[in-house]
Amino acid sequence: MKIRSFLYLLFLPCLMLFSCSDVVVDVTDQGEPVLDGSYDYTAQKLPLGLSAASNFVVIDPINGFPVLIDNSTAGGVFTGGGGLPFEGDFNLIERFVKVTNAGASLGRVLFYDKKLSLNNTVSCASCHHQDKAFSDGLALSGGFEGRVTSRNSMAIINPITQNNLFWDSRSQSIKDLSLKPVQNHIEMGMEDIQFLEDKLQKINYYGELFEAAYGDSEITGDRISDALSQFIASITTADSKFDQRSRGEAVAFTELENMGMNIFFSSKAKCSSCHAGANFSAPDGIFDPYGGGSANGEDLRGTANIGLDLIPEDVGKENGSFKIPSLRNITLTAPYMHDGRFNTLEEVLNHYTTGIKANPNLDPKFMDDQGRVTGIKLSTLEKKAIIAFLGTLEDNTYTRDPKFSNPFLK
Numbered sequence: 001m002k003i004r005s006f007l008y009l010l011f012l013p014c015l016m017l018f019s020c021s022d023v024v025v026d027v028t029d030q031g032e033p034v035l036d037g038s039y040d041y042t043a044q045k046l047p048l049g050l051s052a053a054s055n056f057v058v059i060d061p062i063n064g065f066p067v068l069i070d071n072s073t074a075g076g077v078f079t080g081g082g083g084l085p086f087e088g089d090f091n092l093i094e095r096f097v098k099v100t101n102a103g104a105s106l107g108r109v110l111f112y113d114k115k116l117s118l119n120n121t122v123s124c125a126s127c128h129h130q131d132k133a134f135s136d137g138l139a140l141s142g143g144f145e146g147r148v149t150s151r152n153s154m155a156i157i158n159p160i161t162q163n164n165l166f167w168d169s170r171s172q173s174i175k176d177l178s179l180k181p182v183q184n185h186i187e188m189g190m191e192d193i194q195f196l197e198d199k200l201q202k203i204n205y206y207g208e209l210f211e212a213a214y215g216d217s218e219i220t221g222d223r224i225s226d227a228l229s230q231f232i233a234s235i236t237t238a239d240s241k242f243d244q245r246s247r248g249e250a251v252a253f254t255e256l257e258n259m260g261m262n263i264f265f266s267s268k269a270k271c272s273s274c275h276a277g278a279n280f281s282a283p284d285g286i287f288d289p290y291g292g293g294s295a296n297g298e299d300l301r302g303t304a305n306i307g308l309d310l311i312p313e314d315v316g317k318e319n320g321s322f323k324i325p326s327l328r329n330i331t332l333t334a335p336y337m338h339d340g341r342f343n344t345l346e347e348v349l350n351h352y353t354t355g356i357k358a359n360p361n362l363d364p365k366f367m368d369d370q371g372r373v374t375g376i377k378l379s380t381l382e383k384k385a386i387i388a389f390l391g392t393l394e395d396n397t398y399t400r401d402p403k404f405s406n407p408f409l410k
């Protein structure tokens, strides 16, 4: 039951758009998947400084903030924000997804299989293309019947290391997705998972794949969800020029890239105060205002308001604050922002320098002491340099890795 909700959450972007039609037309024949490689999904190579070791999130019962706990402390005494020991019942959220090669291989087939949609036109991969770091190049993605998603499709960047998923950070980990109650998309109803189970049961290639992954050929919603989460958990990106340089490999940055890196990490540009750590995304420290919770008790869950609109149409997490997205592979994932409003990185940087709106919830990093909007002052050359540096975060190994590729040849 619990894991079923994972599927709903993942489908949410698209399912919200689909009218519940019971007409199933097999419009796309993808043929059968070809799984000839024996790929290792269990060796999840991560960038320096990142690990998937934090296996649990505990919601601190005292202040409500999520706290990361690793395997070594799980089962021991937990201390929460403020160092106070937890007492009584607390909400332990398991983050760890156990990845097996058979499970992730099944997940790969499910990820690319259009039969997972009601009329066989849309798979996860329709909106998450490997060559674009699993984003899709569109401002808003197409579901079927000409409808579009309300938000920009997201790249998939080391999801096992991320504590905040989706543009509004509504989910705390891939595993957590599977443990959350079904929300917002009640129209799908339970019948649909049953419907999917029955549908996959009739497809000849699944029996064997489920048996390899789970010991018998029974197809359940929980298994479908688990296999998809295993595949997603196996997707890691750690081979950009920046990573190679960090590991001391023989690559050199150009002068412009070096200059951009220095500006990116400077207190003047402030980029790295939000796009932080080895994923260049929201810092996750429990005492960091952009991580678990802020000094004034607001729970920001890795989001910020960057003044895109005076009055936001989409409020995101709340009041127009959105997930601080990873900048890894950012050169592959245009258009940008939660609604894909900017087509180029130049436009993004122009927003930071001159485009920021005086939204009442604007992040203080873009204001002076008097609360006046200052934006971030950058010269044309400095913007060029930052963009050159962002290019060093592109990883073309994972965008071509056959183990993440489409197993259907048609």
Ligand code: HEC
Binding pocket: 010, 011, 013, 014, 111, 122, 123, 124, 125, 126, 127, 128, 141, 142, 143, 149, 150, 151, 152, 153, 154, 155, 156, 157, 159, 162, 164, 165, 166, 167, 168, 228, 232
């Ligand atoms: C019709 C397009 C579409 C389809 C199909 C789709 N997605 Fe998405 N995906 C999106 C959009 C749009 C978002 C951002 C949604 C939001 O923030 O509300 C997203 C977000 C995500 C995220 C969060 C990434 C992050 O870093 O926060 C994951 C993981 C994901 N999708 C996986 C999947 C999987 C697995 C499937 C198939 C079961 C799937 N998606 C199907 C469009 C789609």
Ligand code: HEC
Binding pocket: 269, 270, 271, 272, 273, 274, 275, 303, 304, 305, 306, 308, 321, 322, 323, 324, 325, 326, 327, 330, 333, 335, 336, 337, 338, 339, 345, 348, 352, 363, 365, 376, 386
């Ligand atoms: C206050 C925190 C904060 C600061 C400072 C900040 N960003 Fe961002 N950045 C965000 C948030 C939040 C978003 C997503 C906003 C949205 O979509 O509504 C974002 C989006 C982006 C995007 C688009 C990402 C995507 O996937 O669409 C890029 C590129 C980017 N920022 C680069 C930078 C650079 C370069 C700097 C420094 C000049 C910077 N940011 C400073 C919080 C910040």
